[in-house]
Amino acid sequence: MTTLPASERLGFHLKRAEQALNATKNAVLKPAGVTVAQYAALLHLAENPGISAAALARLCGVTPPTMNTVLKNLQDRGLIERTPHEWHKNVLETRLTGEGRTVMADADARAVRVERALAAEFTDEERDTLVTLLGRCVDLLERERN
Template sequence: MPATERLGFHLKRAEQALNATKHAALKPAGLTVAQYAALLSLSESPGISAAALARACGVTPPTMNTVLKNLQERGLIERTPHEWHKNILETRLTEEGEAVMADADARAIRVERALADEFSEPEREALVALLGRCVDLLESVRPA
């Protein structure tokens, strides 16, 4: 089966194009796509653990630890021991992190809006539904 006839090929191309465009949009904010994803998740779930953050961002825990280390070195996040579970570090945005996140989010939203504007409302709804079906099917047939 040629690559151009495989849905996975087209999904991957779309993902790569989106990541490349977001990378270019986020560069002036000084963030990678992975760093932006972490800051976005942290803005929505302050105090989340690194393990939960890795799951939310779709990366491995070691990758997330590297992302968090870099963000912490830049002063964009702070990590403090959990009140009850001292082995768990809670991660939160700093004031500077909130400012960088706001700038980066505005840049990422421009990319998302440009993409959404390419489709009519019914097309967007259909695309979201079709992608949801892809996820549902792939999660149901994933080998153990």
């Protein structure tokens, strides 16, 4: 059996970067009163009013049960409202409330500062290269899964 040290595994480095990004975003979002998962849901709801929970889960990269928990917490806080779809009564449409838009704006400003700081660490060419390389990683991993 061939082994590969963790330091030589690209997946290890990708995971470390993801964990650092999530930990930083959780820290900066805390004063806004939301988690990274809640912020992601609010962000996608702002861009896709009326989206279903299943579609929102796909956009946020979480399972439907996890998204239902996120949405329940947001609804309990009055940040979203869920109403039956006009034709598909078993589908709930989800939208931000006025308070949800306010919290989203605060959280987004905080998250954008993290994204801008991260982007500022790279030249334009390095950012383009990084995005291209990460895209190649995603493409290969999606092919391997199938």
